[in-house]
Amino acid sequence: MEHPRAGVHYPGSVGEFQAWFRTDADCLDYLEWLRWPTGFVCPACCHAGGWRLDDDRFKCAGCGCRTSVTAGTIFDRTRTPLTVWFTACWLFASGKDGISALSLQRTLEIGSYQTVWAMLHRLRSVLVRPGRDRLAGTVEVDETFIGGEEPGLRGGRARGKKVLTGIAVEVHEPKGIGRCRMAPLADASAASLHAFVTDHVEPGSRVITDAWQGYRGLDKLGYAHDRRSQRAARARGEDPGELLPAVHRVAALVKRWLLGTHQGSVDAAHLPSYLDEFVFRFNRRRSRSRGMVFYRVLELAVAHDPVRYQNLLASRQPRAVPPTPPLARGHPPSLDRPPANRPWRAADQGKSG
Ligand SMILES: [Zn+2]
Numbered sequence: 562m563e564h565p566r567a568g569v570h571y572p573g574s575v576g577e578f579q580a581w582f583r584t585d586a587d588c589l590d591y592l593e594w595l596r597w598p599t600g601f602v603c604p605a606c607c608h609a610g611g612w613r614l615d616d617d618r619f620k621c622a623g624c625g626c627r628t629s630v631t632a633g634t635i636f637d638r639t640r641t642p643l644t645v646w647f648t649a650c651w652l653f654a655s656g657k658d659g660i661s662a663l664s665l666q667r668t669l670e671i672g673s674y675q676t677v678w679a680m681l682h683r684l685r686s687v688l689v690r691p692g693r694d695r696l697a698g699t700v701e702v703d704e705t706f707i708g709g710e711e712p713g714l715r716g717g718r719a720r721g722k723k724v725l726t727g728i729a730v731e732v733h734e735p736k737g738i739g740r741c742r743m744a745p746l747a748d749a750s751a752a753s754l755h756a757f758v759t760d761h762v763e764p765g766s767r768v769i770t771d772a773w774q775g776y777r778g779l780d781k782l783g784y785a786h787d788r789r790s791q792r793a794a795r796a797r798g799e800d801p802g803e804l805l806p807a808v809h810r811v812a813a814l815v816k817r818w819l820l821g822t823h824q825g826s827v828d829a830a831h832l833p834s835y836l837d838e839f840v841f842r843f844n845r846r847r848s849r850s851r852g853m854v855f856y857r858v859l860e861l862a863v864a865h866d867p868v869r870y871q872n873l874l875a876s877r878q879p880r881a882v883p884p885t886p887p888l889a890r891g892h893p894p895s896l897d898r899p900p901a902n903r904p905w906r907a908a909d910q911g912k913s914g
Pocket of ligand 1: 604605606608618621622623624625626786
């Protein structure tokens with residue numbers, strides 16, 4: 562859908578969110594509408610049309626296979642109720658800074674930190690749409706070390722690994738910042754930096770970098786390359802730290818976000834997915850409604866293949882955030898909120914009668 566509307570296609574406020582998604586069934590119906598807006602389409606044979614079975618599954622009229630709304634999406638075989646998923650997604654998408662796993666665990670009163678951690682990582686994993694547009698126009702590109710700062714750790718000197726990260730930011734004339742992209746880099750070599758630029762910036766764009774030799778040769782890749790030398794800036798009496806103001810501003814924002822919302826407890830293996838989350842939210846910072854961002858995340862989620870827990874672990878276990886969360890077992894209960902018929906009044910009537 563090109564122009565989804567608040568109050569019709571997505572909730573325009575937290576009040577609407579609460580009114581729309583009172584039960585797991587409400588949430589399932591919304592996912593069904595997002596996935597098959599014009600009716601059931603078989604994921605196996607692409608036939609349009611089928612029957613709804615008693616157990617909420619669908620039977621394809623073409624090949625006869627049975628499937629469900631959540632099968633083949635990131636909600637595939639989830640044992641977390643959809644009301645919990647939707648609330649997590651709302652907080653993830655509607656908050657200016659998102660939400661950390663620890664805050665979400667406290668907010669939803671879920672026993673298992675791992676369940677919450679995995680939910681947030683599944684949401685992050687859908688954010689990069691394959692074939693998304695590259696940046697265009699005038700783009701500042703730089704590389705910086707991100708992560709590794711962990712305040713509050715005992716001893717104060719336990720440092721995580723910093724990850725060299727490429728940052729590209731569109732700049733508008735005469736001033737203003739457009740979209741950004743970030744990705745970890747293996748090193749600051751020409752091979753790594755050229756690959757980062759071609760992955761994230763449309764050829765024909767004007768690319769502004771510092772004078773580092775790794776950026777040499779971008780003109781041969783089809784970019785109008787503007788190299789800014791720190792030495793020349795100093796000679797002109799300018800602040801060499803302000804050669805690339807847009808990229809430095811965005812780098813400061815992502816570092817502050819990791820330290821603030823996530824208390825810096827992001828390990829190197831998972832940094833890329835946090836960068837994806839930051840970029841997704843940053844590029845939608847002027848979205849009229851936060852409900853729209855919620856809608857976009859769920860739209861991507863029902864179009865995304867299932868993400869297995871093993872894949873989320875990457876190469877390492879998630880680092881437990883101090884204080885160490887309880888490792889309770891089991892799955893969170895539904896947040897179903899059927900009408901309660903004002904129990905405080907019923908109690909009064911009981912007393913007088
Ligand atoms: Zn079929």
